[in-house]
Amino acid sequence: MHRVSSLIGCQKSVWVALLPFLMASVTSLRAQNAGAPRASHPPQAFFFPWLLHSPQVHANDKVTFRFRDPNAHKVVLLLEGAKPAPMKKGDHGIWSVTVGPLQPEYYGYSFLADGVSLMDPSNPLIKPNLLNPQSMVYVPGPSTLPWQMNNVPHGVVHHQFFHSDVVGDNRDFYVYTPPGYNPRGRKRYPVLYLLHGFSDGADAWTDVGRANIILDNLIAQGKAKPMIVVMPLGYGAPQILKPGKLGNMALAKENLTKFSQSLLTEVMPRVEKDYRVLTGRANTAIAGLSMGGGESLFVGLNHLNRFAWVGAFSAGLLPDLNQEFPRLSAKDNARLRLLWIACGEQDTLVGPFNVKLRAWLRKKGVDFTKIETPGVHSWMVWRGNLAAFAPLLFRKHSR
Amino acid sequence: MHRVSSLIGCQKSVWVALLPFLMASVTSLRAQNAGAPRASHPPQAFFFPWLLHSPQVHANDKVTFRFRDPNAHKVVLLLEGAKPAPMKKGDHGIWSVTVGPLQPEYYGYSFLADGVSLMDPSNPLIKPNLLNPQSMVYVPGPSTLPWQMNNVPHGVVHHQFFHSDVVGDNRDFYVYTPPGYNPRGRKRYPVLYLLHGFSDGADAWTDVGRANIILDNLIAQGKAKPMIVVMPLGYGAPQILKPGKLGNMALAKENLTKFSQSLLTEVMPRVEKDYRVLTGRANTAIAGLSMGGGESLFVGLNHLNRFAWVGAFSAGLLPDLNQEFPRLSAKDNARLRLLWIACGEQDTLVGPFNVKLRAWLRKKGVDFTKIETPGVHSWMVWRGNLAAFAPLLFRKHSR
Numbered sequence: 083m084h085r086v087s088s089l090i091g092c093q094k095s096v097w098v099a100l101l102p103f104l105m106a107s108v109t110s111l112r113a114q115n116a117g118a119p120r121a122s123h124p125p126q127a128f129f130f131p132w133l134l135h136s137p138q139v140h141a142n143d144k145v146t147f148r149f150r151d152p153n154a155h156k157v158v159l160l161l162e163g164a165k166p167a168p169m170k171k172g173d174h175g176i177w178s179v180t181v182g183p184l185q186p187e188y189y190g191y192s193f194l195a196d197g198v199s200l201m202d203p204s205n206p207l208i209k210p211n212l213l214n215p216q217s218m219v220y221v222p223g224p225s226t227l228p229w230q231m232n233n234v235p236h237g238v239v240h241h242q243f244f245h246s247d248v249v250g251d252n253r254d255f256y257v258y259t260p261p262g263y264n265p266r267g268r269k270r271y272p273v274l275y276l277l278h279g280f281s282d283g284a285d286a287w288t289d290v291g292r293a294n295i296i297l298d299n300l301i302a303q304g305k306a307k308p309m310i311v312v313m314p315l316g317y318g319a320p321q322i323l324k325p326g327k328l329g330n331m332a333l334a335k336e337n338l339t340k341f342s343q344s345l346l347t348e349v350m351p352r353v354e355k356d357y358r359v360l361t362g363r364a365n366t367a368i369a370g371l372s373m374g375g376g377e378s379l380f381v382g383l384n385h386l387n388r389f390a391w392v393g394a395f396s397a398g399l400l401p402d403l404n405q406e407f408p409r410l411s412a413k414d415n416a417r418l419r420l421l422w423i424a425c426g427e428q429d430t431l432v433g434p435f436n437v438k439l440r441a442w443l444r445k446k447g448v449d450f451t452k453i454e455t456p457g458v459h460s461w462m463v464w465r466g467n468l469a470a471f472a473p474l475l476f477r478k479h480s481r
Numbered sequence: 482m483h484r485v486s487s488l489i490g491c492q493k494s495v496w497v498a499l500l501p502f503l504m505a506s507v508t509s510l511r512a513q514n515a516g517a518p519r520a521s522h523p524p525q526a527f528f529f530p531w532l533l534h535s536p537q538v539h540a541n542d543k544v545t546f547r548f549r550d551p552n553a554h555k556v557v558l559l560l561e562g563a564k565p566a567p568m569k570k571g572d573h574g575i576w577s578v579t580v581g582p583l584q585p586e587y588y589g590y591s592f593l594a595d596g597v598s599l600m601d602p603s604n605p606l607i608k609p610n611l612l613n614p615q616s617m618v619y620v621p622g623p624s625t626l627p628w629q630m631n632n633v634p635h636g637v638v639h640h641q642f643f644h645s646d647v648v649g650d651n652r653d654f655y656v657y658t659p660p661g662y663n664p665r666g667r668k669r670y671p672v673l674y675l676l677h678g679f680s681d682g683a684d685a686w687t688d689v690g691r692a693n694i695i696l697d698n699l700i701a702q703g704k705a706k707p708m709i710v711v712m713p714l715g716y717g718a719p720q721i722l723k724p725g726k727l728g729n730m731a732l733a734k735e736n737l738t739k740f741s742q743s744l745l746t747e748v749m750p751r752v753e754k755d756y757r758v759l760t761g762r763a764n765t766a767i768a769g770l771s772m773g774g775g776e777s778l779f780v781g782l783n784h785l786n787r788f789a790w791v792g793a794f795s796a797g798l799l800p801d802l803n804q805e806f807p808r809l810s811a812k813d814n815a816r817l818r819l820l821w822i823a824c825g826e827q828d829t830l831v832g833p834f835n836v837k838l839r840a841w842l843r844k845k846g847v848d849f850t851k852i853e854t855p856g857v858h859s860w861m862v863w864r865g866n867l868a869a870f871a872p873l874l875f876r877k878h879s880r
């Protein structure tokens with residue numbers, strides 16, 4: 083708040099320096115702005131959200147969120163993993179709330195202003211999502227946290243583009259190569275295929291899940307084997323993202339089967355051609371969150387000739403297990419090096435899917451590792467899942 | 482609009498299907514949401530912005546923007562390169578405006594709601610920026626447009642992370658490798674260092690400028706030589722982004738000199754080590770937009786032993802040319818293969834910097850190419866600049 087009020091005085095000189103560098107849309111407001119920014123006429127002024135300090139992470143890990151909305155009746159903070167927190171209106175039409183102390187983490191959030199979920203315009207850190215883009219706040223913690231950017235050797239994240247003949251569109255995937263990866267060297271690496279959830283884009287596991295940073299840290303600490311991580315776009319029928327398509331079970335099935343086909347026949351061959359990968363089932367893992375957990379089970383358990391390591395984080399999506407896994411049996415235990423079924427204890431998918439899945443696997447005599455950790459259907463759980471799952475992969479004797 | 486009203490009826494079933502897949506922050510609103518979404522009580526309802534069709538690009542290239550804000554007094558569309566357009570309030574507190582027809586392009590935009598610039602919560606396409614994040618709308622055009630994603634061979638965009646000892650922080654840069662680039666092959670490529678503007682992050686040239694797509698197309702059409710493009714973070718003193726620091730000339734100078742030092746001693750050696758690059762001045766170019774244009778001139782013209790190709794797009798930043806280029810003279814024409822000074826005709830920096838720069842270069846007898854194209858200080862100009870500049874590079878006889 084102090085920053086805003088002190089800046090209202092010096093705003094003119096700030097503008098003079100800023101103007102040449104700002105977008106045309108902002109510069110075209112110059113005339114409108116010149117005499118306007120007065121506290122008494124906030125609705126008419128152009129207020130540059132960058133001048134507002136939000137979010138402000140305090141030394142005690144409390145966090146203050148601020149949002150200027152002079153005429154809203156009600157503004158509520160929606161913070162990932164927390165209850166909605168009403169914000170209070172103060173001077174200059176600025177709403178604010180202080181929450182916490184918060185556990186060191188990355189939190190998605192938005193402001194629910196008169197019922198509409200908005201990104202924080204003062205915060206450049208975005209939580210990308212195809213249905214519900216939000217802002218993100220980072221509460222720093224000790225360097226031992228898996229997702230903390232440390233001064234350790236870093237891998238590289240490659241953004242790949244291709245035309246999918248299976249789906250019929252231009253699409254992308256991401257590839258993490260570990261520190262020290264040398265495309266000209268002799269060393270080859272095992273591969274983890276890591277799948278996002280419904281509503282995410284292909285960038286979710288890096289931008290939100292911090293998969294590359296988590297792997298950097300695990301590898302630097304000697305906890306995980308250096309590996310390549312491939313993060314494809316998880317939709318075989320992208321129109322499933324359109325309103326009104328969600329209940330369409332035929333489309334959901336097409337989404338699943340075409341994704342599987344594109345992964346197996348388009349993405350994997352390309353990865354195996356372009357990167358120094360170890361092929362064969364013992365060197366190939368698949369895991370994912372939510373929809374991507376369902377996809378990992380569907381692709382992995384139906385192709386044990388290609389994947390020996392399968393992980394499902396808070397999985398959902400598969401309505402009929404007998405139909406989806408017609409051939410899975412206790413005989414497959416010899417091929418399955420790891421089947422890792424994780425879910426947040428407070429996740430609404432624990433009962434409807436994960437308990438049912440585990441009971442079905444037990445009935446079939448298929449071995450699995452059950453993981454339940456505190457948390458809802460959130461990235462806190464999935465970052466933790468990746469940090470716990472990756473160290474188990476590609477070991478000689480993991481079971 | 483039609484989509485909203487029809488969805489208010491079916492919202493309940495949409496929610497049932499959606500719920501398992503959405504973030505905890507949204508699911509925690511379930512109770513609040515269950516009976517609420519009625520047009521008569523919009524401020525209390527939770528309205529999922531994804532249900533609103535915005536932006537809607539029509540077949541005639543007109544574009545409709547929609548934004549729900551039931552209690553705002555005034556909402557204005559700020560569209561890149563256009564005058565602010567007032568929006569009109571309709572049913573359910575939804576503001577809308579239709580503009581155009583628009584030229585096929587990518588446009589940054591935001592909604593100025595009671596004076597506050599907001600991203601469009603219905604649109605997942607973000608225009609990232611460290612001071613002024615916005616939304617982005619794409620009006621598709623013919624495949625001949627340089628930034629159009631076509632079914633041609635695509636290069637790869639590498640996201641690199643490192644600790645800068647010069648600046649003292651962890652930072653990133655991006656590297657584009659052209660289609661057919663083979664890290665194990667014998668072929669080596671020339672390198673363009675491509676710099677963003679003030680307030681951008683290192684992702685600006687790919688996410689907003691579409692540099693990788695532009696290069697893919699130019700290379701596929703045989704118009705540009707296959708090249709590697711390196712896009713570093715352009716701040717030597719990142720604290721310059723904080724409010725109140727902008728007028729600080731000492732900090733601006735530190736920003737420039739430390740950026741130059743980090744590029745020359747940290748980024749370039751790493752690129753030359755990790756990629757199949759052709760080294761030497763004839764194979765090395767530097768160009769940038771706005772602040773990055775000033776940086777390109779500063780780095781390039783002061784290191785003609787390393788760069789033979791220099792481009793400035795809508796450049797600014799350098800207050801005293803005699804001081805910044807103490808040794809530049811007509812003798813350098815023999816080393817400068819291309820000095821390309823471009824600016825939008827309506828850019829406010831044409832007069833204050835570009836006209837002055839060109840007069841100074843003429844007085845020194847230094848040859849340059851002057852480019853002025855219609856437009857303000859905007860990405861439309863810079864995408865066009867890159868598409869016109871890249872084909873000139875690394876030719877035997879470009880002058």
